[in-house]
Amino acid sequence: MARTALRGRLTWQAAAVVSVTGETASVVTIELDPPHWPGHHAGQHLDVRLTAEDGYTAEREYSIASAPGEPVAITVERLEDGEVSPYLTGELRAGDELELRGPVGGYFVWEPGDGGPLMLLAGGSGVVPLRSILRHRRRTGSDVPARLLYSSRSWQDVIYRDELGQDHDGVQVSYTLTRGHPAGWTGHTGRINQALLERVAWPAEAGPLAYICGPTSFVETAAAALVGLGYPPERVKTERFGGTGGR
Amino acid sequence: MSPVSRGFRHLRRAPDGQESRLPPGQYVTEGFPVLSAGPTPHTPLENWTFSITQGGQAKKSWTWQEFRALPAETITADIHCVTRWSKLGTEWRGVSVDTLLDAAGYDAPYVMAFCDGGYTTNLPLADITGGQAWVAFGYDGGPLEAEHGGPARVLVPHLYFWKSAKWVRGLDLRDADEPGFWETYGYHMYGDPWREQRYAGD
Numbered sequence: 001m002a003r004t005a006l007r008g009r010l011t012w013q014a015a016a017v018v019s020v021t022g023e024t025a026s027v028v029t030i031e032l033d034p035p036h037w038p039g040h041h042a043g044q045h046l047d048v049r050l051t052a053e054d055g056y057t058a059e060r061e062y063s064i065a066s067a068p069g070e071p072v073a074i075t076v077e078r079l080e081d082g083e084v085s086p087y088l089t090g091e092l093r094a095g096d097e098l099e100l101r102g103p104v105g106g107y108f109v110w111e112p113g114d115g116g117p118l119m120l121l122a123g124g125s126g127v128v129p130l131r132s133i134l135r136h137r138r139r140t141g142s143d144v145p146a147r148l149l150y151s152s153r154s155w156q157d158v159i160y161r162d163e164l165g166q167d168h169d170g171v172q173v174s175y176t177l178t179r180g181h182p183a184g185w186t187g188h189t190g191r192i193n194q195a196l197l198e199r200v201a202w203p204a205e206a207g208p209l210a211y212i213c214g215p216t217s218f219v220e221t222a223a224a225a226l227v228g229l230g231y232p233p234e235r236v237k238t239e240r241f242g243g244t245g246g247r
Numbered sequence: 248m249s250p251v252s253r254g255f256r257h258l259r260r261a262p263d264g265q266e267s268r269l270p271p272g273q274y275v276t277e278g279f280p281v282l283s284a285g286p287t288p289h290t291p292l293e294n295w296t297f298s299i300t301q302g303g304q305a306k307k308s309w310t311w312q313e314f315r316a317l318p319a320e321t322i323t324a325d326i327h328c329v330t331r332w333s334k335l336g337t338e339w340r341g342v343s344v345d346t347l348l349d350a351a352g353y354d355a356p357y358v359m360a361f362c363d364g365g366y367t368t369n370l371p372l373a374d375i376t377g378g379q380a381w382v383a384f385g386y387d388g389g390p391l392e393a394e395h396g397g398p399a400r401v402l403v404p405h406l407y408f409w410k411s412a413k414w415v416r417g418l419d420l421r422d423a424d425e426p427g428f429w430e431t432y433g434y435h436m437y438g439d440p441w442r443e444q445r446y447a448g449d
Contacts, residue, residue, distance in 0.1 A: 009448030010433075014250055051249040056257040059272050059331055083259040083274070091254040099249055104446065106432035107284050216281040220394055223286035233286045233364060240282055 010104070012049060014097040018071065023159045026078040027125060028089045031071050034100060040064055041109035042136035043129045043211070043239075046074065046102025050084055060084045063128040063213070063239075064103060067135035075159060077125040108211065108239045110136065116144035116209050117202050119231075121192070121222045123151045123214020129239060130213060131160050138169055147172045149200050151192050151218060153179045174200055192218065194225040204230030213239040268325050268335055270440035276332040281394050284428070288363035288414050289393055297382060297399065298417035299351035306420075307351035311398065315384070317342045322381055324404035326411070327440040339402055340385030344375045347382065347418070355420035359427060360401050363414040368401075368427035369436065370410060375403055375418075382415060407438040407445070 015034035022028055040046075045063045052058075062074040078089040092098065110118070110133045118137070120130040127150055137146060152158045154177055164173050176188035176196060188196055202208040210231055212222045219240045226236050261269045269275060298308040309317070322339045358375065360368050374380065380403040384391055391397035396413030403410050409429050430436055435444040443449055 010446050012249070049249060050252040050255045052255050052257040053251055054257055057249060057272070058255075058259065058274070061330055087252070087255050096253055097250060098252070104433065107428075216394070220281070220287060227286045233288065236286050238283065238285055240280070 010047075010101045012099050012101045015072070015100050017092060017094055017096045017098055019094050020092055023075060024157055026089065026157075027075060027159050029065055029073050029075045030088065030092065030098070031066075031073045032098060032100065034072060037072055038103070040068055040072070040103035041106065041111065042067055042132040043109035044103035044105045045129070046072070046100050046104060048074070048084065048088070049099040049101075050087060051099070058084050061104065064132055065128045067132055067139050069139065070135065075125065075128045075131075108213070108237050110209075110211065112137065112140050112142040112144065114209060116146060117206055118144055118146035119202050119208045119210040119226070120146065120148040121151075121210065121212040121214070121218075121226075122148065123192075123212075123218030123222075124153070124157070125159060126212075126214030126218070126239070126241070127159050127164075128213070130211060131163070133211065134164075134171060137171075143170065145170055145172075145202075147174070147200065147202060149174050149176065149192070149197075151176045151178060151214070153177070155182050155185070192222055192225070194228055197222070197225045197229060201226065201229060208235065210236045211239075212236065214241075216240050262335075265335055269333055270327055271443050272445075273327055273331055273333040273440065276334055279334060279395065280328065280330075280332055282328065282330060282409075283364075283394075283413060284366070285364055287393050290363050290398070290414070290416075292398060295398060296416065297347070299347060299353070299420065300417055301353075301355065301420040305417075306353075307347075308417075309347075314342065314382075314399070317346055319384075320381065322383070322402060322404075324402070326404050326408050329407040329409055329434065329438070329445050333440075338387055339381065339383040339391075341381030341383030341399075341402055343378060344380040344382065344401075344418070345378065348376065353420055355422055357421040357424045358418040359421055359425065360412040360415050361417055361419060362412050363416055366412055366414065366428050368410050368412045369421075369424055369430060370401075370403065370406075371424065371437070372420075374406065375401075379403065379405060405439075407435075407440050409434065410438050 015032040018031040065075040066073040076088045292311040327333045383402040401412045
């Protein structure tokens with residue numbers, strides 16, 4: 001609780017865009033090289049600022065997709081009615097500069113010393129900060145058991161599909177697809193609910209630490225279900241987005 | 248001076264005539280996004296109280312029935328979230344913080360709002376007195392929904408909206424300005440949207 005993530009003033013800096021890599025049809029990962037990066041915790045975000053010819057600026061927050069110690073990267077989903085995400089996913093390319101400042105936020109973060117077992121619940125691009133946590137867990141050689149339940153519209157919309165794969169390194173990964181599924185799909189289907197979490201989530205007796213990130217309706221449902229399963233509310237950390245059309 | 252972002256075009260504009268209502272770095276949303284750090288608490292109204300406290304002692308406390316019997320006002324206000332959405336012309340029902348503080352008596356320069364779920368946020372007395380802040384229980388003609396902070400939340404619209412603490416249960420009078428929940432994690436101690444005080448040092 002007392003972990004303060006920000007030290008001193010957060011200043012804007014122009015980071016070189018190292019690469020822009022497609023993850024799905026509407027999602028890219030942007031690797032950045034900021035000249036002064038103080039390091040970050042897994043789960044934090046950063047601010048991005050775009051400036052138009054007329055001097056107009058637009059700022060948005062994006063979760064950091066990479067683990068502490070890795071090159072800084074964000075993963076961005078294109079929102080059709082957005083202003084910034086269509087630019088980042090459609091226009092930005094390697095060699096451009098992108099203004100940013102960060103890292104920001106210090107509550108929705110995980111360090112190996114925080115323990116677990118980890119119960120990670122992702123809705124759509126809410127998987128981004130959870131991927132940073134899983135990478136951090138692996139890079140630090142943590143043996144904290146972890147489960148990830150990832151809710152996605154379709155299999156084609158699953159971000160980091162190859163990296164997350166199925167179970168690996170003591171991480172149990174399960175998916176639920178909410179709008180159709182491939183032939184022969186053996187994973188879960190439909191929106192998350194308490195019955196699904198009863199089957200997939202660590203029992204409360206295991207003393208799990210939960211991180212939930214996704215759209216508001218997903219987070220509300222998932223957090224209430226975990227509390228219903230006996231998770232203490234203070235062991236359920238949430239991060240929400242969506243509904244703003246702004247990113 | 249920010250470098251121009253190659254190929255970035257200015258698309259999103261404030262509705263006509265409302266540009267001056269939008270603080271720097273904000274955009275208008277028609278929705279009502281939800282942001283909170285943990286599960287939504289659901290305290291039964293029969294167990295709900297609102298208290299003005301000082302040094303751990305309650306100076307005055309209201310049950311839900313007593314609180315709802317206090318004079319209420321309709322408030323129309325623009326609200327500004329630090330995550331950059333603003334919502335213009337929102338309508339609330341609430342009890343003025345003046346009413347609550349006057350009933351309890353007070354002599355302190357700061358308060359810490361405290362809430363179900365453990366959330367806290369710090370506010371100067373000068374910013375929550377004089378008709379600038381409410382404990383709101385109604386939104387848009389109906390009750391305030393739990394995900395938006397019901398049964399009651401602080402409403403202090405001239406500061407970034409994290410200062411308008413959800414699920415509020417009381418105000419603790421303080422002699423010093425101590426950081427609350429988000430302030431501990433590096434968000435600004437005061438949070439004036441017109442000066443873009445998002446993070447410490449802004």
